[in-house]
Structures are given as structure tokens and as C-alpha cells.
Amino acid sequence: MGTIKSIGILTSGGDAPGMNAAIRAVTRSAIYNGLKVYGIYRGYKGLVTDEIQEFKSQNVSNIIQMGGTILKTARCKEFTTPEGRAQAYENMKKHEIDALVIIGGDGSLTGARIFAQEFDVPCIGLPGTIDNDLYGTDTTIGYDTAMNTAVEAIDKLRDTTQSHDRCSVVEVMGRNAGYIALNVAIASGAMAVLLPEKEFDMQRDILDKIAETQKTGKRHFIIIVAEGVGHAQEIANEIQARTGIDSRATILGHVQRGGSPTLRDRVNASAMGYQAVCLLEQGKYNRIVGMKGEKLVDYPVDEALEMTKSLDPVLVDVCNTISI
Ligand code: F6P
DSSP states (O other): OOOOOOEEEEEOOOOOOOOOHHHHHHHHHHHHHTTTTEEEETTHHHHTTTOOOEEOGGGGGTTTTTTSSSSSOOOSGGGGHHHHHHHHHHHHHHHHHHEEEEOOOHHHHHHHHHHHHHHHOOOEEBOOOTOOOOOOSHHHHHHHHHHHHHHHHHHHHHHHHHHOOOOEEEEEEOTTTHOOOOOOOHHTOEEEEEEETSOOOOIIIIHHHHHHHHHHTTOOOOEEETTTTHHHHHHHHHHHHHHHOOEEEEEOGGGGGGGHHHHHHHHHHHHHHHHHHHHHHTTOOOOEEEEEEEEEEEEEEHHHHHHOOOOOHHHHHHHHHHHH
């Protein structure tokens, strides 16, 4: 592969607040370095169907504060087939795009890895997902905003839960990971959290805790359930049946994916976008960018996708210790 003269950017999988900040940073860093930039619409789908547009600095102005993704996103079936990927490669050649920056979760970055291997296309992945379930980065783009959105909603829910002496069972997103659930449980002062990473026992983890909490005089209860555990309504029904406490289920759902990104997501996404272009300029290909604390890091895509990260056990203890 010769020197890179033009870069294509796409966002893929579930959208996440901060994706626009990343698109802006990649575009502006590339232009700063004298490279051409192409926005590819609807993730890999736009690469296959040729929804590709050259971006100038102005195309990414006034977007850093916006949630969602101006490039749109999709989960693309065609790109999972060799024919679809061949078509995508043809379109890259047609526009003379030398390299790709892919902003998305593990499914999207797995697509990048396969494409890079098959067609020798230099790719850089940026972790864009609210779930925070990617190895090699402390935080993914969108994670901070999603947690803040959930906490804001639960603060509101607490007002009505407390006024009615009720129990609220709140389901938060995260796919099979409990990062959002655990942090949100601590930050919202929940009485209990159910995580996909930990086996759950109704008696021990909820009913006994409610009984303990009642001894302190408390009459309202907030329980956070990660979507990987699920069944918020059934859990609420069972609590009501076994304790007599009026219980409600609230599924926060896609509201957690929207909204203006927090400062942390904007800064992380901007730094990661900048770093993607630096890596391509340095001839370092097929890597995933991350943040460790406030430092930018990068890993080979193979390593990042094969490793898994896990919840901090200390945070689990923090949550259990101060919840009653
Ligand atoms: O990966 C982000 C995420 O929001 C998960 O938390 C959730 O499980 C999933 O996407 C929902 O996907 P969809 O928007 O396709 O329903």
C-alpha cells in the first residue's frame, strides 16, 4: 500500500452520542494533513450501494454538539457476504478511497477486520457504542452520555417512586454487558443492581435486600436491571406478589442512545478521530483506537476483538456496600 491520499469514514451498528464529534475530528484532521475525505452513508450499506460524498470542513461544522450520526447508520447484511464486500471494494476504487475509518461496536469492527484482510484495505476502528463492551479502551464513544441520560431519567423516576412508596425496576441498555447498569446503579443510589456478569438470585439479591432496607425505615426502592438480564416486568410482578409492595417496571430503551454528547464523549471522540488519521499517516494500519484514562492508545484489531474486558470488581463492591 502506497501513501494514503484519501480516507472514507462511516458509522455502523447502533448510533452513539459523540459519533458526530469523531466524524468531525477525522474530517478536519485529514484535511489538515492534506488528505481527501469521503463520508460514507448508512455504514457498510453506503459502501456497497455507493452512497459516498466528498466532505469538506464545512460538511462537519455545527455537529459536535449533536447526538446521532450525520452519516446515518445501519446493520448491513450485504457486507456479510463476499459479493457485498467485493462491491464495496469496487466503490472504494471508483472514488479512489485508500483507507477507511470505521466508527462502531464489535460487529462493525469485525466487518472491518474481514474487509482489511480480504482486500488489503488499511482500516482504523474507533469504538462507538454506548455499551462500553470493547477491549482496549476504558470508555467507548457514547457510553458517558448514555449513562448520564439514564441517571437523569432515574432521578425523575425516584421522585414518583418515593411519593407513592413504590418499587421501580428500571431496565437499562448494554447488550450483554453490565457497564451501564453498574455505574448507573451507583450514581442513582439504587438499592440493587442485576448484572449479566453475575448470577442472580431473587431471594438473596432482591427480597432480602428489600427486607433489610425496610428496617431502616425506607419505603421506596430502585432496582436497576441490565438488559442482558432482562425481564424487568416479570421481576416487578414477582416483587409485588412476594412483598405486597406496589411495583412498576420502566424500560429506558433507545432514549439512552440519543441526546447531545457530554464533554467527556466529545473530547474522547475528537481525540480518537484525530488519532485515527495520525495512525494512517504513520502507516500503522488495522488498529483500534482507545482511551486509557486520559491517554490515547491503539491496539491491533485482532487483539482488541479477541480479548474481552470485565467489570471492575471494586465497583461491584462499592455498589453492594452503599446500596442499603
Ligand atoms: O449496542 C448498542 C445497543 O443500544 C444495545 O445496548 C442494545 O442491545 C442494542 O444496541 C439495540 O439495538 P437496536 O437499535 O438494533 O434495537
